[in-house]
Amino acid sequence: MNFIKPLTLLTFLFSLTIFAQTPDSDEDKLSLNSGTLDNQFDYVIKKSNGWRDERGQEYRVIKAYWLTDLKSHVLDSLQTVRKDLVATEITLKAQAKEIDDLKTSLSNTQNDLDKTKGEKDSMMLFGVQMTKGGYSGLMWSIIAALLALLIFFIYKFKNSNIVTKDAKHALSELENEFEEHRKTAVEREQKVRRQLQDEINKQKVVKTKK
Structure with missing residues (x-):
């Protein structure tokens, strides 16, 4: 530090000397x-x-x-x-x-x-330019419609299945009733035939006695 200060002072004095010697x-x-x-x-x-x-x-x-x-x-x-x-x-x-x-x-x-x-932001559907929002809405509408149709057909199928089961049950009961009625009719017919045959036999016995 003590060396730098004298050196700076000498430089400043030298500059002043040059400036003083330079004419305007x-x-x-x-x-x-x-x-x-x-x-x-x-x-x-x-x-x-x-x-x-x-x-x-x-x-x-x-x-x-x-x-x-x-x-x-x-x-x-x-x-x-x-x-x-x-x-x-x-x-x-x-x-x-x-x-x-x-x-x-x-x-x-x-x-x-x-x-x-x-x-x-748009999609082509059947040659028609649609926005993605419109395309998405249309697709969800189609899916919702198909889902509704599926639910409807399942409901109709279940109802048809129930109706079919009821019809089969009713037919089975009708067949059973018919079979019972047929058996009863056969039994009556056989009974009537036996009675008729008994009458015929009685008539023959009467004629023989005469």
């Missing part, structure tokens, strides 16, 4: 054939001879070729500015066209994106 050369930098137009006008003003009249009005004598050179430089600068303006205008038009092209491209891209999103 702003006027030396002025030129009629180089630098900015502002510097060239300053050159003409500072290099021109000045005098005052009896009324104290200040005048300056400027060399004619200075004005000629200065005029030429101004015209060149104006020509350069015009060229820059034309180039800038061309660039702006090109950029405007590029912006319009980008807007058109962006619009087309947005339309394609919307179309792709619409196609992604």
Whole structure:
């Protein structure tokens, strides 16, 4: 730390010495054939001879070729500015066209994106474009209708099965009744035949006794 402080002080003193030895050369930098137009006008003003009249009005004598050179430089600068303006205008038009092209491209891209999103969110059913929500609702409606029909047919089948069982039971009972009736009829017929045969036999016995 003790070594750095003297070194810093010496550097500062050296800088001040150099600055003191450097002359104010702003006027030396002025030129009629180089630098900015502002510097060239300053050159003409500072290099021109000045005098005052009896009324104290200040005048300056400027060399004619200075004005000629200065005029030429101004015209060149104006020509350069015009060229820059034309180039800038061309660039702006090109950029405007590029912006319009980008807007058109962006619009087309947005339309394609919307179309792709619409196609992604939609389904084709029997040649008809439907949204996924509509497609899902239709599918669930069809499934619900088929499920309802299935439940209805199961209900009808169970009822038919019950009716069939009842019909079979009734038919079985009817067959049993018919069999009982047939047996009864056979027994009656046999009884009647025996009675008839007994009567015939009795008549024969009576005739024999006579």
